Amino acid sequence: MSTRACKPERWGEADFARDAQQVARSLLGATLVRVCDDGERLAGTIIETEAYLGGDDLASHSAGGRRTARNESMFGPGGLAYVYFVYGMHHCFNVVTGRAGEGQAVLIRALEPTEGIDRMRAHRGGRGDRELCSGPAKLCKALGLTRQHDGVDLRESSTLFVVSGGPIADEAVGRSARIGVDYAGGWAAAELRFFVLNHPHLSRREPVSHA
DNA sequence: ATTTAGATCCTCT
DNA sequence: GAGGATCTAAATG
Numbered sequence: 286m287s288t289r290a291c292k293p294e295r296w297g298e299a300d301f302a303r304d305a306q307q308v309a310r311s312l313l314g315a316t317l318v319r320v321c322d323d324g325e326r327l328a329g330t331i332i333e334t335e336a337y338l339g340g341d342d343l344a345s346h347s348a349g350g351r352r353t354a355r356n357e358s359m360f361g362p363g364g365l366a367y368v369y370f371v372y373g374m375h376h377c378f379n380v381v382t383g384r385a386g387e388g389q390a391v392l393i394r395a396l397e398p399t400e401g402i403d404r405m406r407a408h409r410g411g412r413g414d415r416e417l418c419s420g421p422a423k424l425c426k427a428l429g430l431t432r433q434h435d436g437v438d439l440r441e442s443s444t445l446f447v448v449s450g451g452p453i454a455d456e457a458v459g460r461s462a463r464i465g466v467d468y469a470g471g472w473a474a475a476e477l478r479f480f481v482l483n484h485p486h487l488s489r490r491e492p493v494s495h496a
Numbered sequence: 497a498t499t500t501a502g503a504t505c506c507t508c509t
Numbered sequence: 510g511a512g513g514a515t516c517t518a519a520a521t522g
Contacts, residue, residue: 314520335514344514352505355507373504375515392514465514 296447297440301363301382305336305389308363308382309479312457314451317396319428320444327404327428329396329418333480333487335463337379339388344469352474357436360388362442368425371431375422378430380439380447394421394464394478397486420488434435457482464488 301308320330330385337345346356346369359367359381367379367390370460379390396418399415405417418424425431430445439446460476467473480487 294519301510337514346514351508353508359516369514370506372515373506374515394514413510420515468513 287473294449305338305382305391309334309336313479313481314453316448316450320448325401325404328400329398331393332397332484333395335392335394336477337390344463344466360386364433364438366437368430368432368435368438376425376431377421378425378450392421395419395486395488396424415486419486453481464481
């Protein structure tokens with residue numbers, strides 16, 4: 286409580302326009318806010334992200350610049366939401382980054398719930414706090430994010446946006462390969478996953494490291 | 497604690 | 510027709 290590094294400010298144009306890797310790192314410590322139809326605020330601190338590059342990143346839905354109805358918003362300007370549906374039952378939330386046409390985005394993989402926890406718990410079948418948002422599909426369920434939110438402009442929307450927080454020091458940040466992209470050839474090993482070290486709400490417990 | 501399989505359906509080839 | 514940027518419950522050591 287002694288340190289309040291920067292006053293909370295809404296993320297705008299310039300923040301989202303950076304490349305996916307910078308945004309993925311900078312989002313750690315920021316807050317994702319979703320305002321429900323009845324006005325209740327659901328929010329959490331972002332603690333785990335993954336950068337998906339444009340161009341030839343084979344792990345990315347935008348690989349090879351192939352635009353489809355599904356990934357169209359990924360080719361929009363930085364600041365749009367990209368929400369997709371997978372495995373016949375799950376949604377995942379991304380923040381589009383860079384400039385229009387590049388196809389870069391950052392997947393939000395885990396949050397530490399901070400507001401509207403009771404509502405989140407209801408959405409998640411009454412699970413414990415560490416199970417609410419500790420995974421990309423879990424947090425979508427907890428916040429009520431669906432395909433309906435695909436393409437929403439986080440720079441202007443009053444119901445879905447990002448507020449600055451942190452910052453998280455470099456010493457507290459870990460990196461690893463992205464999860465679940467083994468099919469992506471050489472890109473599977475790229476360390477494009479960013480997370481807050483030793484955080485209890487991560488999607489996976491990190492291995493105990495020792496000197 | 498770790499591993500395995502099943503759920504389930506939209507999207508693209 | 511095939512295959513997911515996943516999660517959960519159930520089985521197993």
